[in-house]
Structures are given as C-alpha cells and as structure tokens.
Amino acid sequence: MWLRYPCRLCHVHPVEPLPPGLYIVATPIGNLGDLSTRARDVLARADLIAVEDSRVTGGLLHHLGLKRPMQPYHDHNADAVRPGLVARLGQEAVALVSDAGTPLISDPGYKLVREARAAGHAVVTIPGPCAAVAALTLAGLPTDRFLFLGFLPSKAGARATAIAEVSGVRATLVLYESGPRLAACLSALAHGLGDREAAVTREITKHFEEAVTGTLSTLATRYAGTGPPRGEIVVVVAPPGPPAPISPEDGDVALAEALTRLSAARAAGEVAKRLGLDRRLLYARALALKEPAQG
Template sequence: MAAGKLYVVGTPIGNRGDLSPRARETFAAADAVLCEDTRVTGKLLAYAGVRKPLVRCDENVIAQRAQGLVERMRAGEVFAFASDAGMPGVSDPGQVLVDAARAADVAVEVIPGPTACITALVSSGIACDHFFFEGFLPRKAPARARRLAELAPVPGALLLYESPHRVGDTLDALAEAYPAREVALCRELTKLHEEVLRAPAPELARTVRERGELKGEMVVVVAPPDEEELARRCAPWAQAEGGEGDAGTDPDAALAAAIRRALAEGEAASSAAKRLSQRFSRKRRDVYALILAMAEEAEAGAGQA
C-alpha cells in the first residue's frame, strides 16, 4: 500500500504576504486541499498561483468525512489541510482530522504559520511568561460566567477568541468577573486597520459599548491575577461549579453531573464538550458523544413523563 500523508498548513491571519514559501510549495505538491471554506482558500491559492481541487471540511462535515479521507491517504493520496486563517487545530475543526490520521498511522506533518492568539498576546504588551488559550467562551451568560470563575485562578494571561457581535457581552462578563485586571482587545491583526485597545476590564467594556459594533475577528487578552486576587480565589478548580461532588473521587459521576447542568442551562453541545473536556482531561469527541447521548436520554424520559 502506498504511503499518503496529511500536511497541516498554517495560513495568514489577515495579510496574505505572510504566506510562507514552504506553505505555497506544500499546496502545490498536494493532490487536493482540504479547507473550511472553499471560497476563502480558493482566493489564497489564486494569490499563491496554485490550482488544486478543494474539499470542504468545515465543522459541519469533517467528522463524517474524516474516515474516508484517511482511507484515501492510506491508499497513497497526499492532502494539505488549511483553515480559513491561522493554524489548523487551534480552536478549529482540523483537530478531528489530525486525530483520525494519527489513529490510522497516517503520517502528519505541520507546516508552521501565523496564529492569531500568539500575535495578539505579543501585541497586547500583557505579561506572557505564562498563558492559557481558552478559545471561544460559552454563548449563554450563566455558562460563560461559570467558565470565567473556573479560569480565575489560572496564573497566566488568558487568550480568548471572539466575534464582533458577541464581544460586548464578553467584555461585560470580564468586567464583572475580573474588575481589577487589564484587558486588551486585538482586532484586524496584520491588516491595514490593526488595532489594540487596552484598559482595565470595566473601562474597556464601556469604551467598546460607546464605539458601537467593531469589525473583524478579535482576540481578547486578559492579564494574569495578582497575588491578592489569587489569595481570594483559593478554592480548587473542581469545586468551581458547585454541587457536583468531588471530581477526584468519582470523575465519571462528576462529568455526568456537569453535563446535566449544562443541558439544563441550554448550553450548546459543542461549547459544553470543549469546556468539560478541558476540565476533566477527556477527549472532546468522547465528551461530545456523551452529551448527545445524555440529551437524547433526557428527551426520551421527558416524552414518557
């Protein structure tokens, strides 16, 4: 059997000039390019002077297509995977494909490229000796507040991704959860209108509300807690949600209780899977499957009541 391969290719986060020569060569050598949005990646390939078949692999279809793509690679095909911007796998559906490829002993090679979270961290000027990448916070206010409470003791900067229509709510939540911390909002990174706004959390929240809706994908950088704040937040992370028992003595029961609470609050399955997989050190896809199963069981029980 011929040996195929999966290349994971980092792409520019805004400025196409950041596309590396190695990334261009990888696209040119691949049999096909897997991507989130064929229109976005098609424009990038046109800029690079590369013409290749494009296969859509966004979060809606990648789980269903992963096994078939892996079989094609095992038969000898070479694929390059690119997200819409930045490094695939970082808050991105590419993680599913990489996991499937490695599980099937298909060679995986990463072609490094820009990433928005690290670019924002450096641009913010906030201390970056230690940092924690969170990605997107939960959409629902109760789940978002609970997650911020869990993240409060992290002794490093917090990196969050956010969209323009939700950033106001996120900054308000940060102002309530971390009123004494500096927060930086970084948007349009590497583009013509790149901007970094930095201020204490409540002040930044007011500034953004007054300016109205801002455009562009955004990264929020939250300064680490100082010693005084850490002293106030001495409870173990596992107790942050409360009422779920000791995760250390029965992690399966604690995970199930956390899922029931998330379902009761209407948190999206994908958001809950991401949050709880991090908290309980489980694979996200396994937690996601458990959430779906418990949701189905709850619906069946409600129907019989």
C-alpha cells in the first residue's frame, strides 16, 4: 500500500546530507525568482551558512521556508571567523552567500576559498545572479572584454588615481557605486577618461529596473541635478576609442629617450615594440640621431 503522505521520519530527514566542503552559492540580486533550484537545494542541505548579514539571508531563508544555522562572515570579522570555518569543512558542508548576487565579487570570500583549498577541502560553486554581468547585458556596450573595478575610493584624490590607472585599458569598465556618490563618481570618470559612452543601471531584476545611457558628462549632470537614486547601482563605461596614429616625431622623441640608456639596436627594438613601428627604419633613424652634429 502506497503512503499518501511522507512518513514522520522522512519529514524530519527529507534529503541526504551534502558531502563536506565549501559551497559558493549565488543568491538573487533583487527578484527572488532568480534563485536556482540547485542553489535552494544546497541551502536546504548545508550544515551551516556563512552570511554577510544574517537579517538579509534570514529573510531569504524564510521566503524559501528553510531554517538553517548561520554564521556572520564579512569584512569586519573575516580574519577572526575564517579559521573556524575552514576547520569545520572537513566534516561539514558550509554554504557561503553574500547579501545579493555571487559571493567573492567585492567581498572577502576569496580568502576563505583560498584557505579551504590549501587545507585540502572540496570547493564547489553554484553560479547564478551577478550584478556586474547583468549590468553589462543591459548597457549596450562592448562585452568581449571588460574589467571589473568594484567600488572606487571615496576620497577624490585616491579615486582620480584609480581612474588614471585604468584610463588606457582597452576594455569596457564595470564598477559599483552608491546613490549619494554617483554624481561625483561620474564627473570624476568623465574628467579622467574623457567623455565616453556609459550606462547607469539600477534596481536590476526588480520592478523599477532601469539602464540610463549617455556620455559620462551628460550622466553626471543628470544625477547632480536630482536627489541620490535609490537601490544598488552599477556603472558601465565604454572602452577608449582607437589610439591616434603614431607620427615620425613621436618615434624620434621615443628614440632620443631610449638612446640615453641603450645602444642604437636595442633602442630601435624597444621603441618598435612599444609603438608598433618598423624596427629597421627606427634603427636607421637611431644611427642618424647618434651621429655627432656637423659643424
């Protein structure tokens, strides 16, 4: 005779336990419907969930009808908590989650993964939502190469330095920002990168999801004239345009500098590699530059 309802024992233990190890679980960035079936299964079966904020993850677990032990793991306590988590991985399944999206993206999770691997424990990823990648799909900018910058520094000088470091990178830039800092960030990007095309994406996967596109200066003016936008914000910036062609004068300047350090042959090779010019022509020019001036 078939049982119409599960037995009491089956209700207490509905699933097999997970093998011990670290499980990196991506959670929704807004729409709870984006949680994968596999992610829910791992959360339901994990012995412990390492969380960024127990209130946030507790709300997700309540929505799923789950109750699991949680351990806060975030920037302020990671160094103290990490050894204990690693020690438990030999006997228990520990799921790592962030407040939203994929763990390790702009959070301290990578150190836990590194130490778990060094200790010989299994590490499994359960991929899913990621705000940076979702913003790329909305922005309408090149996606073949991109560089994720996380959050830029809040102080103007450090922010300008960080922007200068990536100004020549030939890839789409993706960064996170908060509403109150958005206008200043866009203005700094316009100043440091030039007036590139960009997009400000907000509330991704939620009811008021939007992607506002335009040049950096236009976007900076737009958000400076309104109150700080709400929600999680991702800024996407187009790569730089094609470089200006190298002139013979540029080659001479580079050669003259290189000749102060190198022989004519080595100077020609260095400049040819750096500027993409013909090495033989550069070598002939280097010899001419080295000739003593005729009286």
